[in-house]
Amino acid sequence: MKLVDMNVAEFISVLGSDAPAPGGGSASALAGSMGTALTMMVMNLTVGKKKYEEYDSQSREILKKMTKLNKQLVAIIDRDTEAFEGVSAVFSMPKQTEEEKEKRREAMQAALKTATLVPFEMMGIMVEAVNETKKAVGKSNINAASDLGVAVLNLKSGIQGAWLNVLINLSGVKDEEFVEQYRKEGQKRLDEGCKTADEVYEEILKII
Template identity: 65%
Template sequence: MKLVDLKVTEFMGKLGSDEPAPGGGSASALAASMGAALVIMVAELTIGKKKYAEYDEEMKAVLKDAKKVHEALLTAIDKDTEAFNQVSAVFSMPKETDEEKAKRREAMQVALKGAAICPYEIMEEIATGLKVTARAIGKSNVNAASDLGVAALNMKSGIQGAWLNVLINLSGIKDEAFVAEYRQKGEQLLAESCPLADQIYEDILKVV
């Protein structure tokens, strides 16, 4: 059964167990997906309301884009755990001969790259989600303004958490070009997204 199909209590039980996965990557995707869901809710509470008629088309676009981000992040909850499981599977590979050891080392590098790419892709989705959230500021139902602030907070924690999962996997990768590329791209996403999340939060504080 997929993690996303579990009850909340079941998922939390797995997260709090002695199993190493699901872990921080899946938790980060979940946190950010809740943020995207809140943006969807705010859009739904705005579209069709006479008071916000002038923003109707813009909020419909926000709704559409937030749903895409939400769906991608839900998928990432399981993808991140699957990527970690690929790393774990390498430890069960034989290592008696030099050939087996070489195959094991190669398999580990491939698995670690996959485990780094997955949380990086989570970061990309969250970065998009924050931009979508910002588009709703001042154009959505003011009674749900606080929910946009909560959305930004969830997404910020998600992108920072995903970054930690990128870094821990990069630390074991020997391909220096790969490491440099993903470190640079990840740092760029953080530099753009964290200030945006903070700005959304500050903007919401002014109206609640």
Template identity: 55%
Template sequence: MKLVDMQLKEFVNVLGSDAPAPGGGSASALAAAQGISLTKMVAELTIGKKKYADFETEMKNLQQKAADLQAELLVAIDEDTAAFNQVSAVFEMPKSSEEEKKERRRALQKALQGAAVTPFNLMEKIVTALELTQGAIGKSNSNAASDLGVAALNLKAALQGAWLNVLINLSSIEDDAFVLKYRKNGEKLVKQGNKIADDIYQKIIEII
């Protein structure tokens, strides 16, 4: 059964169990999905309101982009656990001969790279979600301004959580060029995303 199809209580119970997955990566994807869902909600609460008629087209576009991201982020909840399971599966491979040990090592490195790329891709989606959320400030229903702030907080937590999952996998990867690429690009995403999230939060504080 997919994580995304679980009831909320069921998901929380398995997350809090001794099962190694789902873990922080899937939790980060869920936080991101919550964040963009709040942004989508604010757009929904703005569309059709006379007071915000000047931003009607923009809010409709934002709503559609948020809906697309929402769907992608929900998929990411299971993608992270699947990537972790690929790493775990390697440890079941035989290691009796030198050739088996070499094959096991190659498989582990490949799986670790996949487990690093998955949360990195999540980070890219989160930054896009933050940019969308930022674009709603001052153009959306002011009665739901606090929800944009909560969206930013969820997305910021998701971004930093995904980054931790990138880093823990990079620490075991032997390909220096791969590690350098994803560490450098990941650091840029964290810096960019955190700035946007903090700007959103501060502006919402000022508004409310």
């Protein structure tokens, strides 16, 4: 059964079990998906409302973009666990001969790169979601302002969690150029996402 097909209680149960996956990566994607969903909710409570008519076009555009990002994050919940399972599968490969050992090493490096790229992609989606959420601050249903704050808190948590997963997988990658590239680009996404999320949170505090 896919993780996204589980009910909340089932997902939380398997997350807390001794199964190594799902773990922090899938949990980060879930946090991000909740963040995008909250922004979607606020936009749905804003569009079509006479009081916010001047922001209606922008609100609809934000809703459209957030719906797309939400679908991407929901899909990546399972993709992250699948990437981890790809790494785990390498340990069952034979390693008796030098040829087998070499194939095993190559498979491990490929699996670790995939397991790096998934949370890296996740970070990019969530940074975009934070930037979209920022556009709604002060231009959306005031009664749901706190929900925008919770949205960016979930997204920030997801970004930071995804970054940790990027780092732990990079630690096993031998390709120095690959490691340098994704450390640099990942740090950039982390800094941008967290900075914007903090700005939004502070603005929400002023509003409420």
